[in-house]
Amino acid sequence: MTTNSTALPLPASFALDRRIQRPLVILLALAAPLVALSMGKSWVRVLDFALLYVLLAIGLNLVVGFAGLLDLGYIAFYAVGAYTWAFLASPHFGIHLPFWIVLPLGAAFAALAGIALGFPTLRLRGDYLAIVTLGFGEIIRIFMNNLNQPINITNGPQGIDSIDPLTIAGLDLSKDLDLFGFQIPSLTLYYYAFLACVVAAIILVRRLQISRIGRAWAAIRDDELAAKAIGIDTRMMKLLAFGLGATFGGVSGGLFAAFQGFVSPESFSLMESIVVLTMIVLGGMGNLAGVIVGAIMLTALPELLRHFAVPMQMALFGKTLLDPEVLRMLLLSLAMIVMMLVRPAGLLPARTRYAHRDRRNA
Amino acid sequence: METFLQQTLNGLVSGSIYALVALGYTMVYGILGLINFAHGELVMIGALVALQTVTALSGAFPGLHPVILLIAGVAVAVPVCMAVGYLIERIGYRRLRNAPRLAPLITAIGVSFLLQTLAMIIWGREFHVFPQLVSTTPMQPMDGVVVSPLQIFTIVVAFALMGGLMLLVNKSRLGRAMRATAENHRVAGLMGINANGVIAATFIIGSGLAALAGVLFASNYAIAHYAMGFTPGLKAFTAAVLGGIGNLPGAMVGGLVLGLVESFGAGYIEHLTFGFLNSSYQDIFAFMILGAVLIFRPSGLLGERVADRA
Amino acid sequence: MITLLESRAVNKRFGGLKALTDVSLTIRKGEVYGLIGPNGAGKTTFFNVLTGAYAIDGGEFVMNGAELPSAKPHLVVQHGIARTFQNIRLFRELTALENVMAGHHIRSSAGVWGILTQSRAAREEERLMQERALEILDYVGIGRHADTVARNLSYGDQRRLEIARALATEPQLLALDEPAAGMNATETAGLRTLVDTIRGDGITVLLIEHDVKLIMGLCDRVAVLDFGKKIAEGTPAEVQRCPDVIKAYLGGHRAH
Numbered sequence: 062m063t064t065n066s067t068a069l070p071l072p073a074s075f076a077l078d079r080r081i082q083r084p085l086v087i088l089l090a091l092a093a094p095l096v097a098l099s100m101g102k103s104w105v106r107v108l109d110f111a112l113l114y115v116l117l118a119i120g121l122n123l124v125v126g127f128a129g130l131l132d133l134g135y136i137a138f139y140a141v142g143a144y145t146w147a148f149l150a151s152p153h154f155g156i157h158l159p160f161w162i163v164l165p166l167g168a169a170f171a172a173l174a175g176i177a178l179g180f181p182t183l184r185l186r187g188d189y190l191a192i193v194t195l196g197f198g199e200i201i202r203i204f205m206n207n208l209n210q211p212i213n214i215t216n217g218p219q220g221i222d223s224i225d226p227l228t229i230a231g232l233d234l235s236k237d238l239d240l241f242g243f244q245i246p247s248l249t250l251y252y253y254a255f256l257a258c259v260v261a262a263i264i265l266v267r268r269l270q271i272s273r274i275g276r277a278w279a280a281i282r283d284d285e286l287a288a289k290a291i292g293i294d295t296r297m298m299k300l301l302a303f304g305l306g307a308t309f310g311g312v313s314g315g316l317f318a319a320f321q322g323f324v325s326p327e328s329f330s331l332m333e334s335i336v337v338l339t340m341i342v343l344g345g346m347g348n349l350a351g352v353i354v355g356a357i358m359l360t361a362l363p364e365l366l367r368h369f370a371v372p373m374q375m376a377l378f379g380k381t382l383l384d385p386e387v388l389r390m391l392l393l394s395l396a397m398i399v400m401m402l403v404r405p406a407g408l409l410p411a412r413t414r415y416a417h418r419d420r421r422n423a
Numbered sequence: 424m425e426t427f428l429q430q431t432l433n434g435l436v437s438g439s440i441y442a443l444v445a446l447g448y449t450m451v452y453g454i455l456g457l458i459n460f461a462h463g464e465l466v467m468i469g470a471l472v473a474l475q476t477v478t479a480l481s482g483a484f485p486g487l488h489p490v491i492l493l494i495a496g497v498a499v500a501v502p503v504c505m506a507v508g509y510l511i512e513r514i515g516y517r518r519l520r521n522a523p524r525l526a527p528l529i530t531a532i533g534v535s536f537l538l539q540t541l542a543m544i545i546w547g548r549e550f551h552v553f554p555q556l557v558s559t560t561p562m563q564p565m566d567g568v569v570v571s572p573l574q575i576f577t578i579v580v581a582f583a584l585m586g587g588l589m590l591l592v593n594k595s596r597l598g599r600a601m602r603a604t605a606e607n608h609r610v611a612g613l614m615g616i617n618a619n620g621v622i623a624a625t626f627i628i629g630s631g632l633a634a635l636a637g638v639l640f641a642s643n644y645a646i647a648h649y650a651m652g653f654t655p656g657l658k659a660f661t662a663a664v665l666g667g668i669g670n671l672p673g674a675m676v677g678g679l680v681l682g683l684v685e686s687f688g689a690g691y692i693e694h695l696t697f698g699f700l701n702s703s704y705q706d707i708f709a710f711m712i713l714g715a716v717l718i719f720r721p722s723g724l725l726g727e728r729v730a731d732r733a
Numbered sequence: 734m735i736t737l738l739e740s741r742a743v744n745k746r747f748g749g750l751k752a753l754t755d756v757s758l759t760i761r762k763g764e765v766y767g768l769i770g771p772n773g774a775g776k777t778t779f780f781n782v783l784t785g786a787y788a789i790d791g792g793e794f795v796m797n798g799a800e801l802p803s804a805k806p807h808l809v810v811q812h813g814i815a816r817t818f819q820n821i822r823l824f825r826e827l828t829a830l831e832n833v834m835a836g837h838h839i840r841s842s843a844g845v846w847g848i849l850t851q852s853r854a855a856r857e858e859e860r861l862m863q864e865r866a867l868e869i870l871d872y873v874g875i876g877r878h879a880d881t882v883a884r885n886l887s888y889g890d891q892r893r894l895e896i897a898r899a900l901a902t903e904p905q906l907l908a909l910d911e912p913a914a915g916m917n918a919t920e921t922a923g924l925r926t927l928v929d930t931i932r933g934d935g936i937t938v939l940l941i942e943h944d945v946k947l948i949m950g951l952c953d954r955v956a957v958l959d960f961g962k963k964i965a966e967g968t969p970a971e972v973q974r975c976p977d978v979i980k981a982y983l984g985g986h987r988a989h
């Protein structure tokens with residue numbers, strides 16, 4: 062008991078009882094911004110972005126991990142949500158609608174785009190979807206870049222700025238909050254708002270996963286012909302996954318626009334779609350906990366590279382051979398290849414459950 | 424009329440390059456049912472390796488004839504791309520042949536980005552000027568129509584290569600083995616065909632064509648860049664689907680049609696949209712075509728031919 | 734006897750190959766109907782056309798008096814036909830229980846909204862589905878493996894799970910494609926008991942099988958296919974005496 066348990070700390074902590082695990086995760090999620098704040102505001106910002114990415118990854122996981130559909134233009138739905146917010150809550154058109162109108166609207170537009178895209182494609186071979194979504198992502202970017210003339214809609218490559226922040230019940234999250242003498246920075250406020258969204262997303266997705274719909278998706282992913290043979294309308298179910306996934310993208314996009322106060326086509330490059338995909342691959346497709354860990358890891362990666370890889374190269378070679386951006390791309394692409402070849406179930410291989418566990422005593 | 428002829432000519436030039444790239448996609452898809460996303464990067468590698476060779480040679484032996492430089496560039500670029508193509512198949516895809524559907528697709532994306540990143544490390548982020556090895560001096564065979572020797576060269580080389588490939592596939596033993604394997608892996612195996620060898624050969628041939636397409640592409644646009652393969656790759660895949668995936672003549676027809684549509688589209692888009700869209704939207708034509716094909720004729724113009732994977 | 738399923742001059746071609754030529758047969762409610770014939774005779778193709786996996790090239794299927802749609806597998810299931818596959822096709826990453834619950838898909842109705850809000854109806858349906866799935870697993874004899882992932886089940890249990898999944902769609906006609914293939918004698922005997930039980934519970938069974946003993950012991954009537962044509966139909970005893978059948982079986986490369 063005494064020597065052994067200290068000798069093997071890692072497996073022991075992994076085997077943590079679920080009853081301890083859950084409160085621990087909640088505590089960690091709640092305390093994270095406070096810890097980060099002590100290391101500097103930029104780390105809270107990283108956390109905020111991590112949560113946005115978690116939201117995106119949860120949405121994409123619905124499409125890729127559950128239904129087995131490869132969507133390479135997922136970031137386009139994020140863009141639809143972000144630009145919807147930018148159009149309807151900024152001085153650009155002089156419209157300033159509240160978040161409870163803009164956010165659902167962005168989600169709805171994204172869902173519509175998803176359905177419009179999926180409808181013709183999903184009755185065909187699954188892998189055509191990959192290329193069509195890739196093309197769609199590029200088209201959206203071309204329009205964002207060029208729709209500043211003859212009528213200025215998107216303001217082109219400059220993007221749209223001074224976007225309205227998230228204001229909930231009169232509380233403007235872009236301003237530090239003074240709570241009984243405690244200063245709560247805006248970044249922390251956003252953190253908790255995003256955390257609430259992530260928690261909601263996890264609950265909703267878990268509900269879908271453990272339902273006839275989640276099982277139908279998994280069935281299609283594992284064997285489409287057999288899925289049809291038990292009566293699943295595979296085309297409708299795929300469309301549903303695709304549309305719901307897009308909805309998540311739209312919501313995250315709106316939050317992103319509000320948080321950043323600025324959107325431009327640059328934020329919605331193909332590389333971003335690939336980053337989100339890698340998060341899922343890394344965490345284990347379908348596995349929600351894994352996907353969340355993957356998203357947090359990859360959001361932190363550029364920061365870590367900046368802080369550690371550069372000084373390390375300086376120490377070793379006297380100069381930076383590979384800048385953090387290149388290093389990041391290298392690691393991402395290698396991660397995708399190596400994971401598929403060596404560990405297709407992801408870093409945190411936990412089986413995804415599609416039925417309740419407590420049934421024997423139910 | 425003149426603009427019409429001019430647009431046709433421009434369309435044929437880019438279309439024949441798309442066709443060369445599309446052949447690689449369609450051969451691999453026909454045999455493995457896999458979109459080899461990394462195929463576009465081979466175009467880029469072909470161009471940059473050729474450029475590197477040409478630069479090194481003309482530095483070492485100034486005054487070398489451009490044709491010799493061109494031949495040397497191609498002579499290095501083609502084997503390099505073939506080797507890269509072979510390695511991609513051997514390391515990246517072979518082990519995943521019976522894996523769940525998504526695995527090889529994701530690997531393919533990873534390989535594509537890995538190649539881009541490596542190219543970025545080797546050749547930097549900047550655009551490189553690709554030298555004029557074939558004259559681009561405009562000639563004017565008739566009023567209002569301008570054509571350069573390079574353009575003629577491009578079309579001739581591309582068509583010669585396509586003809587050669589058709590001969591190879593239809594007349595040689597390897598070609599027969601390729602068709603049998605595309606028909607059905609297991610049956611081909613029963614007939615004594617080494618499916619692994621045939622698949623490797625398919626990647627190698629496709630990669631060689633991509634290398635040549637890369638040199639032609641870079642020559643025509645006078646530019647080479649680490650990310651230059653991506654968009655043509657995407658468009659070439661569109662061309663392959665347009666012609667009927669898995670169908671070699673289809674890929675050629677698809678490539679040419681796509682080149683023509685783009686060329687005419689770019690020329691007339693302002694009129695068509697009453698000035699709302701301009702030629703910066705040229706790249707969306709390929710995707711609009713892709714969408715239209717998938718809706719109205721998903722098996723492509725000449726019909727698809729895909730391996731029976733059951 | 735009431736007719737359940739009728740195939741009327743069904744044709745299927747693959748390019749130049751005529752896999753099925755004018756195949757007509759009648760399956761009555763409550764019987765076990767065997768479909769036999771040498772390898773490549775077109776038995777699996779008959780299943781594929783019947784269940785909508787392939788489009789029909791000529792003729793029609795009539796189930797309970799209604800014509801079945803062609804090439805629409807998910808609609809065929811709603812007419813009460815469920816199948817298994819010659820080479821097992823389970824949902825590999827799902828547990829046995831989840832596989833069977835997936836089979837309940839068309840007999841359940843919760844929508845996205847009900848599921849997201851966990852409406853009382855949706856929760857109740859989920860609970861019932863789970864109970865029912867466990868019953869079916871017990872019924873086919875693999876209840877103890879409810880939480881085993883399908884790909885980790887033994888071969889015989891995978892076959893049983895496929896039957897369980899098909900039963901979950903609540904079919905009137907259960908079509909089994911060589912269910913005993915690859916099974917040892919004990920497993921085959923168990924399978925035979927299972928098919929008997931299923932028939933006893935009022936489900937009609939259409940059975941493709943190579944094992945002549947199994948066919949003879951189980952089936953009420955049998956049809957024989959050879960080169961895509963029906964060459965005989967009748968009770969097992971009648972068919973066994975039919976000279977064409979003897980020729981097809983003994984004249985070919987395989988003898989039983």
Ligand SMILES: Nc1ncnc2c1ncn2[C@@H]1O[C@H](COP(=O)(O)OP(=O)(O)O)[C@@H](O)[C@H]1O
Pocket residue numbers: 747750752770771772773774775776777778779
């Ligand atoms: N998808 C297909 N494409 C082409 N030929 C097929 C296909 N499926 C079956 N066949 C052919 O149809 C014939 C009947 O096959 P099948 O129905 O599987 O026979 P059985 O199940 O009686 O052994 C065989 O010659 C087989 O090769």
Ligand SMILES: [Mg+2]
Pocket residue numbers: 776777778819
């Ligand atoms: Mg068969």
